[in-house]
Amino acid sequence: MRCLLFALIMIAGLASAARASEPPPGIAWQGDFIQGGLVIGVAQPGITLRLGGHAVPVAPDGHFVFGFGRDEAASVPLQIDYGDGRSISLALPVEQRQYHIQRIDGLPEVQVTPPPEVLDRIKRENEKIAAVRARGTPNLDFLQGWIWPAKGTVSGVYGSQRILNGHPKQPHYGLDIAAPKGTPVVATTDGVVVLAEPDLYYTGGTVIIDHGMGVTAAYLHMQTVLVKAGQRVRQGEQIGTVGATGRATGPHLDWRVNWFDVRIDPQRLLPKLRS
Template sequence: MIRTLAAAVFCFAAMQAQAAEVMLKGSFTQGGLVFGQAVPGATASLDGRPLRLTSDGRFIFGFGREAAPTATLSVTAPDGSVETRALEIAQRDYDIQRIDGIQKDYVSPPEEVLARIRADAAAAAKAREADRPETDFDSGFIWPAQGPISGVYGSQRILNGEPRQPHYGVDIAGPVGTPVMAPADGVVTLAHPEMYFSGATLIMDHGHGLSSSFLHLDKILVTEGQRVKQGEVVALMGKSGRVTGAHLDWRMNWHDERIDPALLVPPMPKTE
């Protein structure tokens, strides 16, 4: 009887330890997104930054293009015990292109449009401030459109010797009017008809600070505040803004960290 009781106590303790264990899955690399599971009622932080947790202990966090090689995750259980994990973040090599002899107005926009550019940036930043408790990202992610990949995350151009902002999304080429679908469930936080650089721009929040942006659209088919489901057609591909041809620029953010959408979807299906 005593042996049976002791075995039961040991089994219960093992179950408690297993339940309290922090589980992580995702892409531990620059541009990656990670999904976490802790014990219900826990709190967590990444490098001191508090994370939003669901009532059952789920959370997400992401790494930007220039993320350091290591990060520290700290999880505090309801009983006060703390688990600290040192995370290793793989470093990536990015495609850097040097282009000289470009017209100056293209490299440096004229002063009269700088105010508009700043206003556009402020509107986009505000749209990405959403930190809803809903976990719309539970739907998983699909490609918002299919076609040849014409631009990748992290690439950068140096124009006339001046480094430009890195490319933070993935470009999908296609004809004007190609349907653009919601890659996951979400809520529309920005539907702007014409920004200086990005043209018709749509931003969609997936919960917990995770958002998708769709640039250079021809037409936006949803309105701000509208809930959308994965696979729903939300816009049409275009060539608005500062572009050289029709394509969709799909970007993703976890708060202010730019993450790589291509890491959340399977390989692009081959197209004819």
């Protein structure tokens, strides 16, 4: 992939960008310009980038990555500064998507709103998760590509949302893979474990792995957690087992990918399953 991207830089430098999604001179990229999409690129030395309200880190070798959220606007500004007084501002077009919305009424209130006595716990846990996702390490493990984290049946997809008793709940930001309890869960690509918790309120057994440059992956509702924070793991290495811990109605793995606080559609990163 790295050789391909550097070759694309040379091509990009020879032609002006006819469309906003085409890279400007000095930059090459490939990926999904769609809500939930992830884009990987390479920039020539001295270039700095800013996407909307986010500074886009650029590695010493020029690699960078950015993503678009579930509800990203149809056009997102990208500022490119070349370090020599030149700058370009692009309006990146982002393809819009339709998501499945499900309404469920008549539920007991305890299934809709968490009890007051756990609100402080939820706040502490959310702050811990936000802190590890905010760190942007210089690793480039995300360049390796991705494999499926568990064997099973897709039971939930990115972007779907439930309205419970008339109250819109947070959209689902992950890929649910239903499988029996104890099914192995593996690291989808190389990285460093930055969070390993056996019992979070919402997500139960939870592992978050840092893949570099703001890209993290979370593995939720696991029955067992087999790694610890600070541990480096390899693609395909077992990190836990499928469970139904936390707020889960049955055994499954909820796998999520972020670019900092931007929620990425993880299924778009994976090879398609063979029938």
